[in-house]
Amino acid sequence: MNSEPPIGDDLQRMLVSMKQNVLERAEPRKRRGRRTGIVITVIALLAVGTAGGGVALGLIPTSPTEPEPAPSATSQPSQTVTPSSAPVVGEPTPTPTPTPTAPPYSATDWSTWTISADAVGPATLGSPAGADDAALRAAFSPAPPLIDDKGTVIYPFGCPNTNSRIWDGPGGERVVEVVAGGAVGTVVIQQGQDAAPGQQVGPKTLEGVGLGSTLAEVRAAYPDLVQTRTDAAGGTRDTFWAVRSGERYIVFQVGEGSGRVATVFVAGTSEPVADYCS
């Protein structure tokens, strides 16, 4: 086409529509290798029945002609947990597979964002530092930098921890990407200060919990939820509750006074640093 490709909301609408279509049409993967192996095994067992099953049964699994099982049938990447000095009350167990897919979202409306092990809306774990800026800018502004009296930027996002890329929304809501090794390692979302408890309209997990949810609601959504840190010395008396999802954790910080989720972390550890600014 000779026209220019869509940008902004037009592009976003197109992407949302396409993503929905792709995810709907992506059928569960067939496990042809294992199925073939089962068929061969059944045929072999039938043949063995006439020739003396006891001997042949021991030979079938080592047959060199039997196809290898599909990698998807058995292999899973090993879990890596970042060690921490904070005490661990319990180790979260993985959520059952298959993992449901995140629905499309609009970058300009964070109530459409999904909290998953991969991303919170456009804030994507593993993406290069700055790669999500354009999408985040649709609804958020970078936190104001700290500037000295000569106009020199001391901290680009106003925090001493320059690995924290902080984005503020109009209602005080906040998205933080904490960069490690050049890529986003942790995503943090926080509720707006003006929002009434229980009336938060923000990202939710596929199980329907997020900012403003009560601890009871989070527990109901995740029976495997585990309290992961109790370090009052960490500067907060809030409690932290983690659920493992794939190789990462979704961690809910529940306010001591409100009993509701005030912050959500998605990270490679069940004990994310609560103070991402210092």
Next chain:
Amino acid sequence: MTNDDSHLVRRMVAGDRTALATAFDRFAPVLTRYAWAVSATPTDVERVVQESFLSLWQHADGLYLPTGLLLPWLLAVCRSHARTSGADGGGAAPLRWVEDDLRALPETDRRLVELCLVEGRTWSEAAQHLGLRPQGPTPRRGSRATKEVQR
């Protein structure tokens, strides 16, 4: 992002559709811009981009990624789908809307894309031309994934 792309592919092989969603979020804007240059209508663009990601999902266990990066493969398969639909897959300046994206790629990947999308080489021809050997999953002889980018 080689490791990250490889990790995504492994998760897709394992049947994790959130990995497909992540790949879509990461690469769909680039593919859309490319498809816009080589398709006749916005409807064609949508179809070509969607088919490209469905190809990725369907053939994740047989991908031949000689450099480990997904984007060149996705662009090549996008071109194949565009050609199949009768769009102008090799028209004037097919890369005009993705030049910035290509500049961010390593030189080898950029050449791979140019050989396939501009010079019309097949994926295997392009890799062979650059003297690349497969990394990760070995291309299965006659696999649908290999054939798809060779059309």
